[in-house]
Amino acid sequence: MNGLWDWDAAWAVLPELLLAFVQVTLIVTVLSTAIAAVLGLFIAILRMSVPKPIAAVITFIGDFIRMTPIVVQLLFAYWTFLTIEPLTIGIVVFGIHYSTYMAEVYRAGIDSVPTGQWEATTALSMSKRRAWTAVIVPQALRATVPALGNYAISMFKDTPFLLTIGVVEMVRAGLTFGGNNFRYMEAITLAGVIFLLASYPTSLLISRLEKRLAYNY
């Protein structure tokens, strides 16, 4: 053991971390964000289109999912669906968990569209479907893009929870390296740096997007 920081160890662990980053962290973030974005919108519209009692049930399920820790949901799904690959379980669980947050964001976005817009779609005899897809959703999305981006970042930072179900994401890869070489410091530090380097520019991008969307169409 030579000191607190060993550059050789750092260089040795870096490729493994980056590999795990690309193969797991990035893939899970992208796919789960896509699931959450689509499913969340679907839930938000469904809740506003069905009779009140059914909407209440959907809301309750959403609340239930949001109020329980994602780690518990990962472990629950993992031990329930033993035959399914952990990575797939991770993607689906993250997607569903975050879809409940995104549904709330969409709901606020949809509520922010003035009622006059709905009335114009009625005055033009547009179908409900066309009203949603051509008028309401495009306007609601403008207000929701920044929030969706921020949830994507927070999902990204939650990916280490995947190690609880045996998925070799970046932190797990670092810990494995640490265990084999008795060097944890480099692996964990670098994992943190990689997270920072990825999420910081993304958040800057989101706030720029937010500013641009705040102006004209």
Place this chain on the structure above:
Amino acid sequence: MPTTTDPHAAAGDGTAAAVPAIRFENVEKRFGDNVVLKDLNFEVAKGDRVTLIGPSGSGKTTILRLVMTLESLSEGYIYIDGEPLTHELRDGKRVARSEKAQKQIRKRIGMVFQQFNLFPNMTVLENIIEAPVHVLGQSKAEATKRAMELLESVGLPGKANAHPLQLSGGQQQRVAIARALAMDPDILLLDEVTSALDPEIVGEVLGILRHIAETTDITMLIVTHEMQFARDVSNRVMMFDGGRVVEEATPDVMFTNPQHERTQAFLHAVLGSGDGHIGTH
């Protein structure tokens, strides 16, 4: 052919021309406990230009919104071209009509709103061709050609690709008029379409509506505070108060020689006293 028709419409000489474009029969509209319209009966003949006047809160907007099916009817019936709009009498019972049946009728009705309500996520052209293409099934080329003509006629030939929020209020309202006309409505509802505009551009919008009144036979139901406009365009004026028609007459009679005391008081307040001049505020 409509499956159900207004039982009273065919009475009289029994010809189609006698069927009114709009007919309210015992209409009641409540918001919670607030009864806004009560036992309301009136007719608007085809091609009529009717202006509704009356004090604030008398239910003028509500009447237009009922015709556009933006509000639900509490009691009674509304007939469009003799066909029940939202409710019908079937086997002695008042039943709601299907959404499909309502939509068929709604297609023939257009509305221009005080706040324009253009779709800000679409260009001017997209706003205008949206319904002709997706509701009436016109081809994009056909709808675009018509949209360009309409833009020309409302004095905005160069604005097809602009976005609504880049336009002034007056320009937005002119696009909204073009958008409503693109559906070739039989009935056009205008609710204080100049109230949100600066005084100096009110005239240009009214000029366009005047032109439409002169060159088409669209039935128009108009709510306005512009008494001069009401006088120019409409052939009938109806005075509302307390959810009922207090008085109706031709504009000439209504504005110069109103019979009812409520009308006299209202017009006095709106027009001011003295020279009898009808102007804008």
